Amino acid sequence: MKELAATCRSKVRLAPGRHVQMETPRELCVLVHPAGVVQLNASAAEILELCDGTRTRDEIVAHILPRHSDPTLAGDVREFLDAARRRGWIIEG
Numbered sequence: 001m002k003e004l005a006a007t008c009r010s011k012v013r014l015a016p017g018r019h020v021q022m023e024t025p026r027e028l029c030v031l032v033h034p035a036g037v038v039q040l041n042a043s044a045a046e047i048l049e050l051c052d053g054t055r056t057r058d059e060i061v062a063h064i065l066p067r068h069s070d071p072t073l074a075g076d077v078r079e080f081l082d083a084a085r086r087r088g089w090i091i092e093g
Contacts, residue, residue, distance in 0.1 A: 010092040013053035020048050051090050
């Protein structure tokens with residue numbers, strides 16, 4: 001339980017060697033990392049761009065929610081952050 005509480009207060013940032021960029025001329029957002037490139041949908045890009053080391057998970061969720069009307073979005077954002085952490089895209093601490 002302490003680990004979950006600490007994770008909620010930890011700042012979230014992209015892991016070293018990873019960054020989000022816009023690929024032109026196709027107007028695609030991608031995550032660039034040492035093993036290659038991952039194409040992102042608009043929601044994933046929006047979330048990862050907020051992972052700049054200045055916000056906690058809860059602050060990221062709070063920033064996203066007012067922009068959308070879907071009440072289940074908070075859980076979706078948290079699930080995406082969990083998946084991004086498992087894939088090594090973000091770190092918390």
